[in-house]
Amino acid sequence: MAPKIIPNISVDCVVFGYDGTTKSLNVLLIKRYLESKETHEILVNDYVLTGYHALENETMDDTATRVLRELTGLDNLYKKQFKVFGDPNRLMNEKDIIWVESENFNQRTITIAYYFLVKTDEVDIEKNTRQAQWFPVNNLPELGFDHKKIINEAYADLKAKSLSEPIIFELLPNKFTVKELQDVYESILGVEIDNRNFRRKLLTKKYLIELDEKQVGVSKKPSQLFMFSKDIYQKIYKESYLISI
Incomplete structure (x- = not known):
């Protein structure tokens, strides 16, 4: 029997990538897109962090490693669990409500946030099925959920850790x-x-x-x-x- 998901606990992963050619620090984001089935009106069109529900048989570290591997094909990268995000209103933006309902998500989802460090040339985004794309950390596109806040807090932690570790x-x-x-x-x-x-x-x-x-x-x-x-x-x-x- 396949392990069940925990419907109100998820893991979100901030993947920081350094591009040695452009000398820039980037974040790997995936496309979030949804059309109305009746009218084909675009309801949601933005970007989010990669993440997924935890499974009942996993630790949070296991979930983060699985999510990263599915996105990048990579394993054994530096990772850090840096914060839990559990604001009751974190999924209550208009677009987020539409997305949550379409995906049958629990609106009271708590996420455990991790960040990873990788060199951008190690990730083959051309073969990625989720339209993953690198964006400069200081020039991000429109983001869904509370993912801008998650990225900002991950970035602040990375700055501090880069001077002490x-x-x-x-x-x-x-x-x-x-x-x-x-x-x-x-x-x-x-x-x-x-x-x-x-x-x-x-x-x-x-x-x-x-x-x-x-x-x-x-x-x-x-x-x-x-x-x-x-x-x-x-x-x-x-x-x-x-x-x-």
């Missing part, structure tokens, strides 16, 4: 330059960072290993490559800012 390296290749690391910080924090101060402070960090390698396939002078050592970080730091900017 080594999660930023989830968005970089295994080997990276100082400039590439600076670009990720700037895209998340939304600030410009002084190059010299950043490099000076960064090179004192023992968990950043300078490699005997440089960039290849670049037209300009190749830059030095580095790696992040999780083992060294865990030995040296229990709770400390990665970098002060």
